[in-house]
Amino acid sequence: MNLSYFFLGYVTVSADYESITPLLNLCMYLCIPYSDFKAEKERVLLTFRLKAFGTMKKEADARGITYRVENRGGLPIFLEKYKYRFGLWLGIVCAIVLVFLSHQFIWDIEVTGNEIITSQEVRMLLKDHGFSVGSYIPSANTDRIENNILIDSEEISWMSINIIGTVAHVQVRENVGADKTEQATRPANLIAKKSGIIEEVRIFRGKVMVGAGKYVNKGDLLVSGLFDSVQQGFRYTRASGEVLVRTVEEFYIEIPYEYEKKEYTGGEYCDKYLNFFDYSMNISKNSRKDDALYDKINIVENYCLLGMIETPLSVKTERYLEYKTVYETRSPEAAEELAYFELENKLSAMADDATLIKKTVVPYARDDRFILHCTVVLIENIAEISEFEVDLDG
Numbered sequence: 001m002n003l004s005y006f007f008l009g010y011v012t013v014s015a016d017y018e019s020i021t022p023l024l025n026l027c028m029y030l031c032i033p034y035s036d037f038k039a040e041k042e043r044v045l046l047t048f049r050l051k052a053f054g055t056m057k058k059e060a061d062a063r064g065i066t067y068r069v070e071n072r073g074g075l076p077i078f079l080e081k082y083k084y085r086f087g088l089w090l091g092i093v094c095a096i097v098l099v100f101l102s103h104q105f106i107w108d109i110e111v112t113g114n115e116i117i118t119s120q121e122v123r124m125l126l127k128d129h130g131f132s133v134g135s136y137i138p139s140a141n142t143d144r145i146e147n148n149i150l151i152d153s154e155e156i157s158w159m160s161i162n163i164i165g166t167v168a169h170v171q172v173r174e175n176v177g178a179d180k181t182e183q184a185t186r187p188a189n190l191i192a193k194k195s196g197i198i199e200e201v202r203i204f205r206g207k208v209m210v211g212a213g214k215y216v217n218k219g220d221l222l223v224s225g226l227f228d229s230v231q232q233g234f235r236y237t238r239a240s241g242e243v244l245v246r247t248v249e250e251f252y253i254e255i256p257y258e259y260e261k262k263e264y265t266g267g268e269y270c271d272k273y274l275n276f277f278d279y280s281m282n283i284s285k286n287s288r289k290d291d292a293l294y295d296k297i298n299i300v301e302n303y304c305l306l307g308m309i310e311t312p313l314s315v316k317t318e319r320y321l322e323y324k325t326v327y328e329t330r331s332p333e334a335a336e337e338l339a340y341f342e343l344e345n346k347l348s349a350m351a352d353d354a355t356l357i358k359k360t361v362v363p364y365a366r367d368d369r370f371i372l373h374c375t376v377v378l379i380e381n382i383a384e385i386s387e388f389e390v391d392l393d394g
Contacts, residue, residue, distance in 0.1 A: 009050030009074035012036070014043045015067045022065050023056075032056050050076055106135045107166040107312045114172050117155050122172060125149055125156075134279075137163060166312075186387050187236040190223035192216045193384040196245035206239030216245070222383055236390050243383040247354075253342050253372040255335040260325050267292070267322030275300075275314045283315075294320040335370035336363070343372055354380030 015023050023046075027034055032055055036047040048056060060067060109126065111119040126132060129145050129152075142161040149159055157175035161168055190206065195217045198210055206223040210216060225239040272284040297319040330338075343361065350356060358377040365371070 005047070005049065006074050009076035010047055010072070011050060011053040011069060012045060012047045012071040013053070013067045014045050014070050015065075016043055019066045020044045022063070023060060023067060026059055026063065026065065027056065030055065030059060045070065050074065103166055104137050105166065105312070106131075106133055106137060106140070106163070106168050109133060109168045109170060111170045111172065114174060116174055117172070122156075122170060125153060126170070131161070131168075137166075186238060187225045187390050188238045188385045188387040189221055189225050190239045190241065190243065190383040191386045192218055192220045192222055192243070192245075192382050194218050194245075194247060194382050196247040196382060198243060199246050199379055200244040201241070202244070203239075203241035205237050206241065210243065216382075225388070239385075241383060242381045244379055245382045246357075247378050247380060247382075248375065249350075249378065250373075250375045251346075253339050253346070253374065254369050255330075255339045255342075255371075256369040257332065257335055258327055258329050258368070261328050262295075262323045263326045264321055264323045269294075269320045269322070271318040271320075273316040273318070275316055276312060280316070289322075292322050293324060294322055296320055332365055332370060336365075339363075339370050339372050343374060346374075347376070350376065350378065354378040 026032070032048070032052050034046045034048050034052070036045065038045040109123055109132070111122045114122060123132065126145065126149070129148050131140060131142075131145050140163070142163070146159045146161060149156060155175055156172050158173035160171045162171075163169075196215070198212050198214050198216060200212060201208055201210065201222075203223055206225050207227055209221050209224055216222065222243045223239040223241055225237050227235040227237070267289075270284060271282065274281045274283045299317040299319065300314055301317070302314045347356060347359070356376060356378055360375040362373040363371070364373070
């Protein structure tokens with residue numbers, strides 16, 4: 001539709017085939033413009049601008065030409081329809097004022113560059129220094145906030161706050177380099193984190209205390225980071241390497257024939273919250289049953305003025321889907337298939353940290369369940385770092 005029709009208003013009329021000829025002749029004689037001429041089975045449609053329709057209506061009514069108004073639209077029609085809805089206009093004015101005023105406040109904080117510290121922890125740190133969602137932008141001294149956080153926080157070595165529009169983009173650099181360097185120089189032994197028979201020892205630093213073929217228990221010393229020599233006295237290092245051990249693990253996978261399952265009842269309840277910046281207000285009454293079981297789903301809708309300008313106003317809907325627990329029975333064949341599926345997943349997880357060299361699987365069925373008795377032989381690194389303190393004064 002022509003954009004001018006929206007701003008000037010438009011009216012779509014229809015006329016049957018007996019009336020359309022005098023109506024078209026009238027429009028041509030008085031130079032009344034129209035558009036969107038459309039012929040249908042029993043009628044013809046024409047669209048007039050609102051002012052042209054007024055002229056056409058006056059002359060057609062005087063001449064007895066019949067027609068029918070099918071549709072009205074455009075901004076003037078809208079304004080005419082709601083001109084006495086003072087509450088609506090007041091709400092629109094308040095919304096526009098609110099949007100323009102709210103552009104002076106922080107709507108969101110985006111954190112990048114963090115790996116160890118969570119974004120929520122960074123936002124809480126900023127909030128402790130007076131900067132958060134809802135902060136007044138003109139009074140936010142970002143340089144001072146950055147400096148104060150760098151002084152107070154041991155985890156952050158650098159921070160930059162850039163405010164673009166209503167969003168604060170916070171870049172951080174974590175203070176991990178010094179910690180890693182310090183950690184790499186701390187003296188440490190390698191101890192056994194589990195028991196087994198040693199297959200191979202691969203040592204990069206330290207004094208080897210065990211050899212291939214020896215059985216070690218959990219907690220035994222494998223590689224020492226402390227040296228004692230007649231010429232140089234006591235020296236220390238950070239032991240490093242791998243001690244590969246043959247271990248045997250035994251476990252069971254049990255799949256019962258009868259199992260619990262969720263069954264949704266169709267009951268659905270909602271709680272609604274109106275959010276403005278960091279403030280939230282419940283706007284609906286909770287009608288849930290206290291003794292029922294629910295799955296919870298959160299939905300957040302952000303509102304835009306005229307569909308274009310984002311506002312700090314949103315509505316969060318908490319949907320509660322009611323369900324009950326029912327018992328169902330699977331066949332022995334289905335239980336067996338599920339047991340082997342879980343076995344493959346468990347063996348795959350083991351293979352991430354060890355080499356599987358042998359497995360024995362014994363299946364058997366009981367009256368109420370299917371069972372896999374599994375025994376696996378693994379080659380894995382059991383060396384675990386154990387730091388120790390050195391008395392330099394002694």
